[in-house]
Amino acid sequence: MKRILVVEDHEDNLQILRDLLKSAGYQMLEAHDGAAAVATAVAEKPDLILMDIQLPVMDGYEATRRIKADPALKAIPIIVVTSYALSGDEGKAKAAGSDAYVTKPYSPRQLLAKVREFLPQ
Amino acid sequence: MESFAAQAVIAIENTRLLNELRDRTTELARSVEELRTLGEVGQAVNSTLDQRTVLETIVAKAVQLSGTDAGAIYVFSNRRQEYRLRATYGMDIDTIASIRRQHIGPGETAIGEAAAQRAPVQVADVRETPAAHVLDVVVRAGFRAVLVVPLLGAERVVGALVVRRKEPGAFPQTTVDLLQTFAAQSVVAIQNARLFGEIEEKSRELAIASQHKSQFLANMSHELRTPMNAILGYTELILDDIYGETPAKLREVLERVQSNGRHLLGLINDVLDLSKIEAGQLALSLVDYSMKEVVNGVFSAVESLAAAKQLALKVEVPPDLPPAHGDERRITQVLLNLVGNAIKFTDKGEVAITAAAENGTFTLAVRDTGPGIAADQQAKIFEEFQQADSSSTREKGGTGLGLAIAKRIVEMHGGRIWVDSVVGEGATFFFTLPAQVERAAGVA
Numbered sequence: 001m002k003r004i005l006v007v008e009d010h011e012d013n014l015q016i017l018r019d020l021l022k023s024a025g026y027q028m029l030e031a032h033d034g035a036a037a038v039a040t041a042v043a044e045k046p047d048l049i050l051m052d053i054q055l056p057v058m059d060g061y062e063a064t065r066r067i068k069a070d071p072a073l074k075a076i077p078i079i080v081v082t083s084y085a086l087s088g089d090e091g092k093a094k095a096a097g098s099d100a101y102v103t104k105p106y107s108p109r110q111l112l113a114k115v116r117e118f119l120p121q
Numbered sequence: 122m123e124s125f126a127a128q129a130v131i132a133i134e135n136t137r138l139l140n141e142l143r144d145r146t147t148e149l150a151r152s153v154e155e156l157r158t159l160g161e162v163g164q165a166v167n168s169t170l171d172q173r174t175v176l177e178t179i180v181a182k183a184v185q186l187s188g189t190d191a192g193a194i195y196v197f198s199n200r201r202q203e204y205r206l207r208a209t210y211g212m213d214i215d216t217i218a219s220i221r222r223q224h225i226g227p228g229e230t231a232i233g234e235a236a237a238q239r240a241p242v243q244v245a246d247v248r249e250t251p252a253a254h255v256l257d258v259v260v261r262a263g264f265r266a267v268l269v270v271p272l273l274g275a276e277r278v279v280g281a282l283v284v285r286r287k288e289p290g291a292f293p294q295t296t297v298d299l300l301q302t303f304a305a306q307s308v309v310a311i312q313n314a315r316l317f318g319e320i321e322e323k324s325r326e327l328a329i330a331s332q333h334k335s336q337f338l339a340n341m342s343h344e345l346r347t348p349m350n351a352i353l354g355y356t357e358l359i360l361d362d363i364y365g366e367t368p369a370k371l372r373e374v375l376e377r378v379q380s381n382g383r384h385l386l387g388l389i390n391d392v393l394d395l396s397k398i399e400a401g402q403l404a405l406s407l408v409d410y411s412m413k414e415v416v417n418g419v420f421s422a423v424e425s426l427a428a429a430k431q432l433a434l435k436v437e438v439p440p441d442l443p444p445a446h447g448d449e450r451r452i453t454q455v456l457l458n459l460v461g462n463a464i465k466f467t468d469k470g471e472v473a474i475t476a477a478a479e480n481g482t483f484t485l486a487v488r489d490t491g492p493g494i495a496a497d498q499q500a501k502i503f504e505e506f507q508q509a510d511s512s513s514t515r516e517k518g519g520t521g522l523g524l525a526i527a528k529r530i531v532e533m534h535g536g537r538i539w540v541d542s543v544v545g546e547g548a549t550f551f552f553t554l555p556a557q558v559e560r561a562a563g564v565a
Contacts, residue, residue, distance in 0.1 A: 012351035016358060023363045091406055105350035105386060108357050 002119050005029045005046040007037040007063065008054055010079075011086065013104075017050070020108045026115075034058025038066045048118055050111075051098065054081040057110050061096040068097030077118040155299060158182045162306050172314035176208035176307060182212045183303045188297045189284040191264065194273075194279035194307055195225070195232055204232055204280065212262070214241070219258040231255060236278040237270040241297050243268045244254050246289035265289035268297065270304045272311065279311050286291035335400035349389065353382045391522035395505065397530045405533055405561045412442050412483055412556075419447035419456045426464050433471035434464075442478050447558040451530045455538075458523040459487040459550045467491035470547070482536075483554045493544040503528045503538065527552070535562040 006017050009032045021028045031037040033056045041049065049067070053060035060080060065104055067073045078102045080093040093101045099118065102111055162182050176194045184192040193209030195204040204225040209217055227233055235242040244267045247255045255267055262286040272280040282304045286292075302426075356379045359367055367375070397403040420436050427434040456474070463472040470490025477484050494502065507526045531538045531552045542548035 010347055010351070013347070013354065016354040019358055019363055020354075105346060105353050107538065108354050111360060 001025065001027045002047040003027045003029055003044065004115065004119075005031060005037065005040055005044065005049045007031045007034070007049065007055065007060065008052045010034060010052075013052075016108060020112060021115075024112055024115075026119075032056075034060060034063035041067050041076065042070070045073065046076060046114060049076055049078045050115075051078050051080050052104075053080060053093075056120045061092055064093070064096040064098050079114060079118070081111075133562065154347050155186060157408050158186050159302060159306075162303065165295060168543070173208065173311060175310035175314075177210070179303055179307050180208045181210040181309065183282060183300055184284055187268075187284050187292075189286045190267075190294075192282070192284040193220070194272075194280060194282050196311060197227075197236075197278065198267055202226060206506070207280070210371040210417065215260045216258055220256065223256055225256075225260070231267060231269045232281045235271040235281055239271055239273055241268065241270045241301065243292050243297070249288075252466075259285065263287055266292065268292045268300065270297070270300045272304050272308045274308055274312065279308055282307055302388050306451050327541065332400060335396045338392055338396035342389050342396065345389045346386070349382065349386050353379065353386065356382065357536045388522075391526060394526045395522055395529075398526070398533075403529075403533070405448040405558070407447060407558060407560075408449055410445050410447065410452070412476055412485075415449060415456060416474055416485075418453060419460055420474065422457060423460050423464060426461070427472060430464060430468070432464060435471060435473040437473065437475040439477065442476060442483070443481065443556045444558045445554075447534055447554065448530075452534070452554065455530050455552065456485060456487070458527050459485075459552075462523065463487050463489035463491065463548075463550070467547075478556060481556050483556055484551060485554070486549055488547065488549040490547040493546050494540060494542040495546050497542050499540050499542065502540070533561045534558045 004021055004026050006014065006016065006021075006028055008014050010032075014030065018028055029040060029046055029069050031040045035057045037049070037051065037055075037060075040046075051060045051064055055063070057108070060082070064080065067076065067078065074097075077096070077099040079102055080096075080098040081102050082093070083106055090101050100114055102114055162179055176196075180192045180194050184190070186516055193206060193207070193212065194208040196202070196207045198205050206217065206220050212220075225232055228237055244250050244255055246265055247267065248265065264284040266286060268284050270282045271278050272282060282300055283298075284292075284300065328547045342465050349548075356375055358364065360372060360375055360379065379539045394403070402424065415437050416436060420434065424434060443522050460472060460474060467489040468491070473486075473488045475488070477486075485496050501525050504523060531554065534554050535558060536552055536554040537553040538550070540548055541552050
């Protein structure tokens, strides 16, 4: 079973992803801030990371940069999830090293399609 | 003898008439000179808001026209509770410096007296007047006669106009009258300068308040979006039967929740866009793009909407459009808004999108066969929260923000947006865009 690390601090949004990913046959790991995301990525080496941007302790851009700077982790695809696309956010997400970009509110169906692009079954 | 006497009478009468004529001529010449000078003063008052320049002009003219030697304008400072020297004419630097060091409180010297009486006060000879009435420094500078005219504001005395003469003697009524006119002009100048200062201050406060408002809206919209994600997310999961099969009746209700949720999200996004633009926080993300792909992307996004209303959707893009550089996503947003509106407001006929390029500038046009827009509404619809007819807001939905946002995005690219329409004959929205945009232009 593929493992997806979800970095998100909003409980309801976490619950949606738990329900969505479970029903789609993925195992979900959780981190609630950027620093925990980096630590969990190191410890668990997940197959994919869904990264929120506005996070306590360390934001998603910085967490993405640190994970992508680690040779052991840089191959893990990171999909950045932020609140609504402002021009410029996409550029910042790319500059931080993310592989894809999804805006919030997202359609769970479309998010799942994006995940499947990176995790072919 | 009689005739000699008659002759003498005539001669005397002639001389009298001649003298009178000469006096009248002199008087007339003086009146003309006074009027001319007052005209100059009036012009100074109206042409500059620099209080000091105006007051210096007034005091100089007042001295010249009244045939005195020196003059000054004092303005009462509420904060310091004293008269402050603001403008002078014909006074040497030492005298000015000495006067500046003096404290002239309310009711003190001839200035205070004129203010208390709200009427001119004159001192014909300073040597015959109590010392407290005229400043020592004025006496030492050799002035003998002083005329003080209060500057009468609507509610209080704002200051005084003073002229000084080295010759002792009373000032004629004509001089007093003339100086009262100058005093009135000074009051206008002082009040104009004060009002202008207040307006400047208010403008600054308003600009700051407007920034705060935009920032608040931006933060607010962001905060609103997080719960929207949960509402729309759960709704979709239920409709996708993640939690088991959803009964038909419940599905119908949830679809309404979903459609209203999406509408609310659209409103939030529009408010955020606009507030970001107003706060100067919307940066263009400039990339290479193809205008043909933008048009085709919009076409596929709205194809089903047009089909649902049985409207023909046409696209006309020449094959040789130049390569483009700009904020592709924002440009797509503008075109999508125009085409979306065209479909929304057109009940039968067609909607056509055309693109053309000339001299490095794209012109995009969206033509519809809808009801058209009255001439007096055509500029208004690009303002915030305006639709051509407010009743259409209820009927057709929409935030009334889409075109305002479109206008700003186009202008940030250095382009222009407008509409061409005759009521009953449809409408065509146009916008131009430089094909190569290297940096964002300021938005008016």
